[in-house]
Amino acid sequence: MNAVGRSVAAELRRVLTTRIWWILAIVLFGYTAFVAGVLALFLGDLGTALGTGPGLPPRAVADLVYATATSVGYVVPVLLGALIVTAEHRTGTLTPTLLAQPRRGIVVAGKAIAAAVFGLVYGVVGLLASVGAGGAILGLTGGDPLLDSGDTWALCLRALLAMALWGLVGVGLGGLVANQVVALVVILAFTQFVEPILRVVGAVWEWSAQVGRFLPGAASDALVGSGLFGSLGALDPDAAGMHSATLEWWAGGLVLAGIAAVLLLLSRVTTWRRDVG
Amino acid sequence: MENAIEVDRLTKRYREVLAVDDLSFTVRPGRVTGFLGPNGAGKTTTLRVLLGLVSASSGRATIGGQRYRSLGHPLREVGASLEATSFHPGRTARDHLRVQATAGGVPQARVRLVLEQVGLTAAADRRVGGYSLGMRQRLGLAAALLGDPGVLVLDEPINGLDPEGIRWVRELLRALAAEGRTVLVSSHVLSEVEQAVDELVVIDRGRSVYQGPIGGLVAARPRVVVDAAQPAQRPELAAALAAYTVGERADGALLVDGIDAGEAGRIAFGAGIPLGHLAAEAQGLEGGFLELIRGVES
Numbered sequence: 329m330n331a332v333g334r335s336v337a338a339e340l341r342r343v344l345t346t347r348i349w350w351i352l353a354i355v356l357f358g359y360t361a362f363v364a365g366v367l368a369l370f371l372g373d374l375g376t377a378l379g380t381g382p383g384l385p386p387r388a389v390a391d392l393v394y395a396t397a398t399s400v401g402y403v404v405p406v407l408l409g410a411l412i413v414t415a416e417h418r419t420g421t422l423t424p425t426l427l428a429q430p431r432r433g434i435v436v437a438g439k440a441i442a443a444a445v446f447g448l449v450y451g452v453v454g455l456l457a458s459v460g461a462g463g464a465i466l467g468l469t470g471g472d473p474l475l476d477s478g479d480t481w482a483l484c485l486r487a488l489l490a491m492a493l494w495g496l497v498g499v500g501l502g503g504l505v506a507n508q509v510v511a512l513v514v515i516l517a518f519t520q521f522v523e524p525i526l527r528v529v530g531a532v533w534e535w536s537a538q539v540g541r542f543l544p545g546a547a548s549d550a551l552v553g554s555g556l557f558g559s560l561g562a563l564d565p566d567a568a569g570m571h572s573a574t575l576e577w578w579a580g581g582l583v584l585a586g587i588a589a590v591l592l593l594l595s596r597v598t599t600w601r602r603d604v605g
Numbered sequence: 606m607e608n609a610i611e612v613d614r615l616t617k618r619y620r621e622v623l624a625v626d627d628l629s630f631t632v633r634p635g636r637v638t639g640f641l642g643p644n645g646a647g648k649t650t651t652l653r654v655l656l657g658l659v660s661a662s663s664g665r666a667t668i669g670g671q672r673y674r675s676l677g678h679p680l681r682e683v684g685a686s687l688e689a690t691s692f693h694p695g696r697t698a699r700d701h702l703r704v705q706a707t708a709g710g711v712p713q714a715r716v717r718l719v720l721e722q723v724g725l726t727a728a729a730d731r732r733v734g735g736y737s738l739g740m741r742q743r744l745g746l747a748a749a750l751l752g753d754p755g756v757l758v759l760d761e762p763i764n765g766l767d768p769e770g771i772r773w774v775r776e777l778l779r780a781l782a783a784e785g786r787t788v789l790v791s792s793h794v795l796s797e798v799e800q801a802v803d804e805l806v807v808i809d810r811g812r813s814v815y816q817g818p819i820g821g822l823v824a825a826r827p828r829v830v831v832d833a834a835q836p837a838q839r840p841e842l843a844a845a846l847a848a849y850t851v852g853e854r855a856d857g858a859l860l861v862d863g864i865d866a867g868e869a870g871r872i873a874f875g876a877g878i879p880l881g882h883l884a885a886e887a888q889g890l891e892g893g894f895l896e897l898i899r900g901v902e903s
Contacts, residue, residue, distance in 0.1 A: 334707060337708075345700035430676070431674060521889045605649065
């Protein structure tokens with residue numbers, strides 16, 4: 329095995345020998361299943377029958393429900409990616425890590441690739457929750473879960489790609505910040521408050537909606553093809569005077585990959601250069 | 606020289622603090638070299654530069670002529686244990702070693718062997734968070750031995766060990782050197798390592814203050830306690846030994862430096878002064894070590 333391969337294998341082992349990865353997987357599954365289930369219930373035929381739902385076409389409902397794997401779950405691979413780096417600073421294990429592989433670029437590459445692999449794993453877990461719980465409820469309430477549609481499975485593949493990219497973003501961010509507490513606060517504050525507010529406010533004007541397309545969450549939703557925020561305006565562009573703009577799916581993927589690359593590169597030339605000890 | 610550690614005019618400056626100041630020394634294979642100095646003398650910084658964790662401000666530190674970062678499989682060439690605290694508390698000892706073996710390209714079979722070697726087999730599947738300091742030291746040594754390296758760099762490996770553990774580490778260090786390995790072991794207490802080391806590199810405030818065989822440290826500074834049988838003859842004795850007297854003990858006995866006990870006795874005999882006390886200072890080695898460091902301070 330070459331140096332990068334050894335570094336990736338060691339990194340996967342590092343994650344698997346502590347508990348946080350499966351705790352995050354359980355949280356991801358539970359939360360995604362809950363949100364997907366609730367959405368399926370209120371946007372599906374039951375919602376229409378009760379008069380509470382907006383009466384969306386089945387394709388849009390299925391996309392919205394299944395995309396919760398990323399639109400809700402994307403924070404999980406970011407957290408794992410950040411923890412992969414910051415735990416080493418917090419516990420002092422960066423020293424043995426760098427003794428085994430003193431070339432730091434290879435260490436960063438190993439962590440990034442391992443985080444992308446775990447992103448794929450979380451993608452599968454999230455989709456099991458969103459397609460499983462959401463699809464079951466859509467079917468049970470008389471809606472069409474569209475499981476035989478190629479579009480559904482294309483969305484799932486794009487969701488997997490998005491989750492892998494989010495893992496890279498986490499490693500870049502964790503590497504840049506280094507301090508675990510600061511990294512967790514930044515991630516939770518940005519994903520749960522700052523970006524949602526920016527996206528809502530951004531939808532008020534035409535120009536800000538154009539800029540807002542490049543926010544990481546918006547790019548991710550564009551890549552997957554559906555998301556909680558994009559849907560507010562996109563499904564009904566005239567609603568409450570909201571403006572909406574989304575990138576093409578491939579452009580969303582490129583934006584997200586670009587954000588990850590910039591963060592990784594910045595961390596490599598700053599924090600990763602520092603003296604250890 | 607193969608497997609030799611060479612530190613060549615190494616300087617490390619942290620903003621205002623000069624941690625290592627133009628330090629040079631060589632550590633040769635086949636013997637145990639003690640790297641001594643008080644806390645804050647620059648020992649750990651020197652070792653961290655040697656291991657590629659900290660960058661030098663100037664000068665270089667190499668192993669077998671190569672920088673640590675350019676070694677292809679560093680764990681197979683150099684085994685290092687730096688801090689007893691750098692383990693993830695939620696990971697077991699066996700898993701920690703497995704991760705290291707994977708990253709360093711060391712066969713996984715070595716994990717079981719080194720756990721046995723350091724006596725951690727029974728505790729290997731417990732999380733390190735519940736380990737005592739002594740057990741962490743043993744795990745650190747296991748990690749250092751993992752790649753069966755020709756060079757060992759151990760920072761304060763005796764800290765936190767019980768007397769039995771201390772004896773065990775001393776024997777281990779001796780055995781490793783006897784196999785032809787290069788062994789560099791740091792400590793801030795000479796007595797911890799004096800029975801295990803052959804060579805010494807003593808530093809203080811980032812500068813070298815002594816390099817050479819351990820015997821040289823004490824021979825250079827034999828200190829003798831001398832007292833006259835009759836207190837009335839003390840001034841006479843002091844005059845006879847004036848050239849060598851470095852101080853006076855609380856009980857009035859003279860502290861003599863630069864000659865051994867026999868020579869001090871001959872001088873007193875020549876002056877016709879019966880002695881009531883004549884002894885080499887009990888903590889000769891430690892005394893010499895402290896003297897060196899104090900000497901730099903004053």
